[in-house]
Amino acid sequence: MRDGTSVTNRISRRTVLTLMGAAALARPVLAAEEERPVRFGLTAVVVRENLQFFERWRHFLEQRVGRPVRFVQRRSYREIMGLLQTGEIDFAWICGYPYVQKREPEFIELMAVPVFQGEPLYHSYIIVHRDNPATSLADLKGKVFAYSDPDSNSGYLVPRYLLASTGASPDNFYRLTFFTYNHAETVEAIANRVADGGAVDSYVWEFMAKTRSNVTERTKIISRSQKFGFPPLVMRSAADPELKRRMQAAIFGMREDIDGRALLGQLALDSFSPPNPSLFDGIRAVAQRMNEGKP
Amino acid sequence: MIFSHPRTWSLSVKLPLTITAVVVGVAITVGMAIVVQERDRIRENLEEKALVIARGVAGVAYEAVLRNDYWGLYKSLISMTAPTESSENPPGILGGMVLDTEGRVLAHMNPETNPVGMPLLAANPEQRKWLREVLETNAPHIHTAQGEKGEYVESIVPVQSEGSVVGMVILHLSTEEIHTRTLAAAGIIFGIAIALAVVGSMLGAYISRRMIRPLNALANGMDTVGRGDFTPVIPLRPRDQDEIGQLVESFNRMTGELSEKRQLEQQLALSEKLAALGRIAAGVAHEVNNPLGGMLNCLDTLKKKPGDEELVQRYLPMLERGLNRIRAIVQGLLAELRTDQAEAWGDGGCVEDVKDLIVAEIGERPILLLWSNQIDDKTCINCGHLQQVAHNLLRNAVQAVGEYGTVSFRTQASGGMLLIEVEDDGVGIPEDVLAHLFDPFFTTRASGTGLGLWITYRLIERMGGEIEVESEVGKGSLFRVRVPAKMVMQSALSGAA
Structure with missing residues (x-):
């Protein structure tokens, strides 16, 4: 230690700063490109009530990526996809349905898939109010139904697919339908009886059951879909490869790190796993059948 | 009868009672006027609040109405009507809703009984009339109505998009606030009135005591003077320069002058008596002196001529007449002096x-x-x-x-x-x-x-x-x-x- 101290004392100030930068302390010491914040898009997939969590997660990512990180929140998946296409954001946490939709040319690629309760999969829950006598989707005929987002898998595509599977036409089965653009608000709409039934991401419902049980207690699940690939994290294909690599490493590395594990714990996720595009084949198949009009 | 006729009451009772009655009367009249005014003001406030909240919802609702964003409308309603932390009183909102131009529910604060997309079930004919009027005139409306949960103020505000009405926001505010706040105001105002009345009656008692003390003294003094005693003097304090003070001063001057006059009269009567006595004494002396002179002359002559029988014969009747005359005078005087016993x-x-x-x-x-x-x-x-x-x-x-x-x-x-x-x-x-x-x-x-x-x-x-x-x-x-x-x-x- 004595030797080390004397060496440090002798080197110049500039060298010290360089060393600190190399030590991945997120100090912006490189070119102007490096100063530009990395923009990360978020959607209704994530429960967005806990702003403190996002602040910590942002801090965590800034440290690992070595650049400022800004989260960009938009109401719909469509807006986030637009931002990805124009390059305003480089990363986003979207849903499986937007991911499988056809794009020419493709401008995104999978970055990571969250692992929830041991597997990178989730359901769509069909929920109604606790006092609602309905036991299946068929009982909701002529009622008010809440979707989350027209590009949501669990909150739009799957419930329509489930209804179409029974031979009904999703477009005129209900008296009214509306979009909440947020899974958590779908649960609230059901709990407050604004809608009679709704479709919600199983991950969000289970998360709320732990953090806001007073809301979920007023709802009940009458139907669970098959498992689908969990809403993935994607990155813009045209983004800086080095940035992509560092971001991916930071995301994957969360489970290896005490801070990262704490953040994962707050998200109620096990980890972020490397992507496997075949994970979304189920969604792709459902989307294809719905687009053909024949489930 | 414990209570005699008020005309017989003492001024020291009547004066404070009158002052108290006047103070209480004025305080209650003014208080009631203020309470009535306050009540109107609170009602105006409430109506304004109902209109402001409904306008607030209507202002942000038009896009959601056009897009059939029922959830968005519901959230607007809930957030606009939620009690804010800054306001102490909850708004007392009985109901709020957004209707489309056909009268169907787009959003309702109580969605369970008023499902979206259905006609408003609870609407009564009067309400329908107002809804039609708002649609036709495109102007907000406010009125008071009676519902199951009591009286409420209903505000109806049209939701406009580029000049045309696309829906209506309806808000029901309970008027209970008017009553509770009016009661609170009335409590304060009547508390003040009672405090004023207490202070007023105490002041009245003090003033009347100060006024009546010299009056009582005057009455007693008059009584004494009436009995012929002119000695009473009513103490007059230097600060009593009012009418009563002047009255007391006049009374004191009067009694002083009366007693002086009587003293003079007594002195005059005494000197008259003495003068009369003097006159009588002089008369007696004169009347007695007249025969005495003649009698002494007779005696003198008789002494000089002791043996003259003729003189004796002549003078004795004269002496007898003289003495008789003196006796008559003395008897007359005695008769006069004895009259008391006669x-x-x-x-x-x-x-x-x-x-x-x-x-x-x-x-x-x-x-x-x-x-x-x-x-x-x-x-x-x-x-x-x-x-x-x-x-x-x-x-x-x-x-x-x-x-x-x-x-x-x-x-x-x-x-x-x-x-x-x-x-x-x-x-x-x-x-x-x-x-x-x-x-x-x-x-x-x-x-x-x-x-x-x-x-x-x-x-x-x-x-x-x-x-x-x-x-x-x-x-x-x-x-x-x-x-x-x-x-x-x-x-x-x-x-x-």
């Missing part, structure tokens, strides 16, 4: 005794005595005084007629007065004599003492009566005496003793 009660017959005396006095002279005594024998009268008065007057009358004439004597009791008239047709009394008729030692006769009429006058005066003289020289005189009957007469029964 009370002897008897019946009407005692007046008749005087007749005998006068008849004896007249003797053989041809004098006609007309006697008319109307006093009943059974009436008891004060004989001593009346006999003396009658005798004096009659003797004078007999002397006035001289050798022949007529003397009349009349008595009569009527109207509480006893009337005695003595009339003669004698020489009459000249005017210069009339003026001194009742003076002591005033006489026109050489042998007279000048005490008869003076004593008569004094007796009548003492009995509270009066004497009048009508006389014409050469024709005669009339003496008329009026004496209050109660002084000289008693009823037969009580007077028998």
